[in-house]
Amino acid sequence: MTLALSADRPEDIRKAGEILRGGGLVAIPTETVYGLAAAVFDPAAVARVFAAKGRPADNPLIVHVAEIVDIPKVCAQAPPIAPALAKRFWPGPLTLVMPRRDNVPDGVTAGLPTVAVRCPANDAARAVIRAAGVPLAAPSANRAGFPSPTTAAHVWNDMDGRVDAILDGGPCRWGVESTILDLTGPVPRLLRPGGVTRAQLEAVLGTVEVDPAVTGPVTEGHSPRAPGMKYRHYAPHAPIYLLHGPLNAAATYVKALARPGTAVLCFNGEQERFRPVPCVPYGDGDSPESLARGLFEALRKLDAPEIRCIYARCPEGDGLYEAVRNRLSRAAGFAVIEV
Ligand code: AMP
Numbered sequence: 001m002t003l004a005l006s007a008d009r010p011e012d013i014r015k016a017g018e019i020l021r022g023g024g025l026v027a028i029p030t031e032t033v034y035g036l037a038a039a040v041f042d043p044a045a046v047a048r049v050f051a052a053k054g055r056p057a058d059n060p061l062i063v064h065v066a067e068i069v070d071i072p073k074v075c076a077q078a079p080p081i082a083p084a085l086a087k088r089f090w091p092g093p094l095t096l097v098m099p100r101r102d103n104v105p106d107g108v109t110a111g112l113p114t115v116a117v118r119c120p121a122n123d124a125a126r127a128v129i130r131a132a133g134v135p136l137a138a139p140s141a142n143r144a145g146f147p148s149p150t151t152a153a154h155v156w157n158d159m160d161g162r163v164d165a166i167l168d169g170g171p172c173r174w175g176v177e178s179t180i181l182d183l184t185g186p187v188p189r190l191l192r193p194g195g196v197t198r199a200q201l202e203a204v205l206g207t208v209e210v211d212p213a214v215t216g217p218v219t220e221g222h223s224p225r226a227p228g229m230k231y232r233h234y235a236p237h238a239p240i241y242l243l244h245g246p247l248n249a250a251a252t253y254v255k256a257l258a259r260p261g262t263a264v265l266c267f268n269g270e271q272e273r274f275r276p277v278p279c280v281p282y283g284d285g286d287s288p289e290s291l292a293r294g295l296f297e298a299l300r301k302l303d304a305p306e307i308r309c310i311y312a313r314c315p316e317g318d319g320l321y322e323a324v325r326n327r328l329s330r331a332a333g334f335a336v337i338e339v
């Protein structure tokens with residue numbers, strides 16, 4: 001049985017901490033997406049996270065700490081730039097990949113010599129970490145391969161009966177997962193774009209390399225620095241094709257090809273243009289924040305048995321648009337149609 005907890009009730013935060021200390025799993029809100037948390041130093045609890053999600057064992061988890069000063073609990077030797085980055089962007093949607101400490105179970109890091117760490121900006125998330133008394137290993141609280149959950153209802157849909165409790169903290173502020181930055185190489189490398197943008201990182205670091213897995217498919221035999229990037233992800237059952245080009249051309253193209261089961265993931269206000277093809281709008285085309293917040297819920301709506309082919313409007317531009325484009329591109333397996 002999965003217990004329903006509310007982030008508004010202090011006794012529920014305490015209860016979440018108690019469950020985690022006892023080796024249980026609790027889904028918690030963060031400012032990015034909902035996470036599926038386990039006490040980081042408990043290998044059995046960590047193994048249950050993989051089982052509950054159906055997550056491949058070679059895809060490591062992100063460790064969540066309540067304070068910057070907790071970094072040394074899981075990280076052997078923070079690179080010299082880490083404190084400056086943490087000071088500038090924590091608490092917030094930036095995950096740092098650093099050398100791991102030996103006490104971090106292999107399950108958390110998938111056997112890598114590194115560990116991914118972040119301090120979330122959500123008050124309830126940090127309150128639960130404090131109540132648990134240890135850092136929490138927490139991937140997104142969805143079934144593996146599916147869109148990340150941005151509301152407690154999404155978590156219930158995926159995880160009812162598979163986790164001990166779900167803490168409802170309302171919809172997530174960002175709606176896409178954290179930016180991941182690898183600090184273990186000679187030059188900091190962006191492994192996944194998110195709420196902290198490339199330009200913000202460059203302002204602190206000067207140069208940032210972008211991992212090829214961010215913008216293109218992972219080719220056979222190549223193992224990406226963030227193992228998660230090699231899986232199809234964020235995806236409804238039906239194939240997705242990204243439409244590249246102006247709205248007019250996109251609408252003409254889709255209407256010419258539409259069959260029963262065709263649907264469009266569009267920007268707000270565009271439904272009329274694609275008529276009679278059914279549309280799911282995900283946000284304002286000129287607001288990357290709005291697109292990021294709405295993307296995963298829209299992808300969940302499109303994960304319906306009657307939908308067999310999805311065409312998606314995908315934003316151009318940098319900043320948070322990059323994170324939206326990255327998630328959509330992965331959901332589409334980088335299938336792009338020039339219209
Ligand atoms: P999720 O929390 O579900 O967004 O998944 C965590 C993401 O962080 C996955 O893409 C992992 O591959 C990535 N990750 C976790 N630990 C590491 C690490 N030590 N090095 C590189 N990527 C990592």
Ligand code: MG
Nearest residue numbers: 139140141148
């Ligand atoms: Mg995930």
